[in-house]
């Protein structure tokens with residue numbers, strides 16, 4: 001079938017208190033994130049003993065995918081590598097190369113386009129191949145899956161379950177949430193010919209599809225976890241401010257669906273399950289957070305289906321007319337100028 005392995009490419013996270021600051025320094029190197037923001041975020045990690053759940057969740061998801069690949073008779077060993085923390089993708093690719101692989105599929109743990117969600121994973125692929133040097137395998141990245149029916153169905157069931165957990169009170173507002181990015185990064189996402197904003201448009205489309213499948217008419221799309229210097233505008237409103245606004249409008253309960261993420265990593269369990277939940281509690285509002293899809297068996301099924309698009313020519317299933325790009329070789333961008341990194345503000 002022409003492929004020797006699947007590289008599971010993720011963000012990475014610390015697995016102990018001493019790993020938090022070095023991890024954060026890896027994430028933010030050269031990105032103009034103020035020191036105070038780093039110290040504040042390191043506190044979030046220290047609330048969990050300095051351990052992000054993200055690596056464990058990736059390992060669990062990989063086990064589920066390995067089982068489904070075996071069940072489908074697809075012989076493809078899965079290897080785990082990260083951008084920011086051990087196991088680093090450079091080391092993983094060195095092992096894959098040593099094992100003799102020549103063509104490797106890459107699954108990035110993000111469903112969307114944009115610099116942080118797509119193009120930066122291309123940069124990881126390029127960097128890892130450069131670090132291996134001669135003999136590095138060809139790396140073929142799987143496509144964006146924000147509108148795949150299995151991704152949408154898993155979130156729709158999770159949203160229904162969250163409403164049920166609250167007892168289905170009438171007038172509960174469903175709020176879809178994704179990681180904020182600088183306005184300039186969103187404007188630069190997608191190829192220039194498309195007019196930009198591919199990231200926020202794909203998020204809005206996924207939210208629309210999940211709401212439709214869950215039978216929800218009224219919902220909002222908001223953002224979380226903004227970083228960077230305060231004078232740089234990022235996508236708004238923030239989830240916590242939005243909860244204040246809903247309270248002011250007389251809404252008495254909310255279901256938050258983290259549609260921008262695939263797993264319950266730290267920004268989900270802190271920024272939503274703590275900060276947003278606490279604000280709702282202060283207003284006496286009901287609050288439930290919908291589960292992320294990675295623990296749903298349909299997520300492993302989705303990854304296997306994306307693999308089979310390449311190994312067996314299975315047709316790509318998608319629910320929207322929006323492009324599901326991101327599938328390129330050896331870290332090439334999708335198009336000239338696609339999802340260029342935002343220009344960093346000059347240091348004061």
Ligand SMILES: CC1=C(CCC(=O)O)c2cc3nc(cc4[nH]c(cc5[nH]c(cc1n2)c(C)c5CCC(=O)O)c(CCC(=O)O)c4C)C(CCC(=O)O)=C3C
Pocket residue numbers: 011012013014024027028031033037038041052053054109110116117179180181182225226227228260261265266267
């Ligand atoms: C769009 C997007 C996704 C979704 C796509 C995807 O999933 O890839 C995502 C995921 C994640 N972001 C994560 C963690 C962090 N993100 C940071 C900083 C930033 N994220 C950004 C964007 C995104 N981030 C941006 C524009 C920055 C500013 C700095 C920069 O331009 O790069 C910082 C630095 C501290 C801070 O400033 O918050 C941390 C620690 C973790 C792991 C959590 C864990 O450890 O469990 C995950 C999955």
Ligand SMILES: [Fe+2]
Pocket residue numbers: 179
């Ligand atoms: Fe992030």
